[in-house]
Amino acid sequence: MELLDRALDEALQRAGAGREALRYVATTGFGRSNYPERDLQLTDVTAAAHGAAHLFPQTRCVVDIGAQSSRAMKIEPGGRVREFKSNDKCAAGAGGFVERAARYLETTLEAVGDLSLHGEAPVTISSVCAVLAESEIINHVSQGESTENILRGVHNSLAERAVLLLKRVGIEPEVTLVGGMGRQAGMVRALEELLGLRINVAPEPEMANALGAALLAKRRLEKAAA
């Protein structure tokens, strides 16, 4: 809650507005019910869909890869969710794995995306489970594989998980990537290669869900006023 307040204040400060200017607050994400002053509470799926549809109006499929989840949605023009598949029960396919891999490879999360682009011969990571995949990484390191090839293998394995989810909702362009993993160029390339498609990447991908929530808050308020 403290964190929520801090984020809210910082955003208001950047907008040059005070709390009194806030007309409607929508929350989303893992901690969405922890903010007592919310007017509206949205699932990650709804928020991501609306954020993506706003940023790229031709979006028909959304992939959301965050630290602890990976999801795929099929949406209508305007952002209504037609179908979604998510993996919330287990860490397979979620981005947190990259963070731990980065730590093990003694590099930073920021550097991972570009390092992966330089992997000429990506390793194969056969484990679906994030924990078992970590052991595979350790094996690759001990066999002398380069950091670049390992990280490209990591991105490929996450892309495979995401594309499996996408296939279950039905792949239809345009595909938009949201969530923190959108920051990593190697992740974007891995998805594009596997899909055989160019994809849209939200400019501040980790903000896309918050953007979607803000847009829905605005719409709700306007509806109430009409």
Added chain:
Amino acid sequence: MKYFAGVDVGSTQAKCIIVDEQRTISARALVETGANVARAADRCFAAALEAGGIARESIACAVGTGYGRFKVSFGDLQITEITCHAKGASLLFPQTRTVIDMGGQDAKAISVRDGEVVDFVMNDKCAAGTGRFLSTAAETLGLGLEEIGEISLRARNPVRLSTVCTVFVESDIMAYVAQGKKIEDILGGIHSAIAARTIALVRRVGLEPQFTFTGGVSLNVGMVKMMEEKLGQPLNVSADSHYMGAIGAALFASEHALVPAGN
């Protein structure tokens, strides 16, 4: 005297068993596998020779098993750990029909007849039900892997885990700690969830007694108890259950060496 060695190089630990011509265990050794799999195999073989006071030359045959079996440079043969666990279990518990093997990074259920594998299933897609899951849980609680089983036995109101994902369970555990739940109740919930999951795996090969529990997790008394409760059946567990793959491999080594050449 001739001896025969079985070396089971697992993902987490390497085990070596040396048997004599009467198939009696003469020596055993266990080392952490670490990053260098080939060296782990050598180290644990050397440690077993030393423990038994056995000269390397008197080893007539050595068999490698486990995930690192092809890194056993001194091995005469490689045999899968599934075949070896079935073999080892049938030496120690001849009435074994089902082997439940919970190792460092995988869990398996093996249906056995007279020491031979009839069917098996393994959980290699997820770390739940492996030593890795339990060590993560222990670490999150600031406990040693060897003490959590005992503590879980004291659970009165075991918690319900929302996930058996090794990654997510950390935050689940921390949330329970923050709520003031007792450590034994948290551990009770963990053991219960993992036992239920493992039994679901075993059900896929058929729940046929006797059950023999092998692999490192068999050292965990809490898991043994919980599985027995849920199965409604006793589990065969020996102090050597952890070494079952290596025992099986050593038995194969003795059979291989004692069969006349050309047969």
